[in-house]
Amino acid sequence: MKIATWAAGLLCATLAQANEWHAYYRLTSDAYQAKFDEMVDQGYRLNSVSGYERDGQPNFAVIFEKRETTAWWSHSGMTSDVYQQKFDKYLKQGYRVVQVDGYTVDETAYYAAIWDKSPSGAWMTRHGMTADSAQEYFDEYLSQGYRMTDISGYEVACAERFAAIWEKTSTGCEWQAYANMTSAEYQSRFDQYVAEGYRLVDVDGYQADGVVYYAAIWDKSPSGAWVARHGMDSPTFQAEFDKYKQKGYVLRTLSGYNAGGEDRYAAIWVKPT
Structure with missing residues (x-):
């Protein structure tokens, strides 16, 4: 399924910053709550959360960053009905969703x-x-001038489902987005768009009916050097994490997902400019 192609004339203006940050994965619900409370008490805010199944229970991959921030909330483990209730509550209070997984x-x-x-x-x-x-x-939101900023794929009754966020911006930004890509299809589009001057800004792995797929967004926003990896098992991700953190990169996107009964990871690192 093609979920997007779009071209506009101007560039986005999103750059990585070199704030203090930490990332964790394979956190059970209890471990995630404990880590969440610890980090928030130390002045961090949650930048990214990704849920997935491991050993029959929910696990989480998360990124925290110490930075100035507006008021914020985060919840996990929500059914569709509970999520809708939280959404309605916070919308009335002036909040907007910046990530949904x-x-x-x-x-x-x-x-x-x-x-x-x-x-x-x-x-x-x-x-x-x-x-x-x-x-x-x-298609509807594209025709109204919105661009997709966040996409998540997951499985319901052996079929894929999606959650996504669109924003209307005046900057104009060339961008591309696709979903339901196999690993080979994702790599092919990745190579094509990088050659055309795009960079990857969002990637999400998910499994449906036993097949692993990827959803991703590319754009031409400026940034420092960046690196993306997908299909990583835990040891591979840890090795890549250590390598790029030592080189001064910031982990901006972290997606945990399932491949059969195993956990896998996709990630994007950006070097602050």
Whole structure:
């Protein structure tokens, strides 16, 4: 399924910053809550959360950063109904969703999300989308001048589902987004767009009916050097994490997902400029 192609005339203006940050993965629900409380008490905020199944229970891969921030909230382990209730509550209080991640544990879909009061233009978000409805919303919002900023794939009853966020910006930015790519298809598009001057800004791995897929967003926003990896098992991810952190890169995107009964990881590192 093609979930996007779009070209505009101007460039985005998003750069990595060299703030203090930490990332963790293979956190059980209890371990994640303990780490969340610890980091927030130390002045960090959650930048990214990704849920996945490991040993029959939810695990989380997360990134925290110490930086100035508006008010924010985050919840995980939400069913669709609970997520909608939280969404409605925070929307009335002036918050917007900046990340939503769908994940499946024991054949039940859950959501993890981050809300904050950061300034933005108009925005839209949807969850529980089938491939067809995702394409319909994508086309509708594209025609209204929105660009996709976040996408998550997950499984419901052996079929893929999607959650996504769109924002309307005045900067204009050449961008591309696709979903339901196999590893080979994702690598092919990755190579093509990098050759055309794009960089990867979001990647999410997910499994549906036993097949691993990827959803990703590329754009031409400026940045320092960057690196992306996917299909990593835990030891490989740890080795890459250590290598790039030592070289001064910041982990900006971390997706945990399942490949059969094993956990896998996709990530993007950016070197602050």
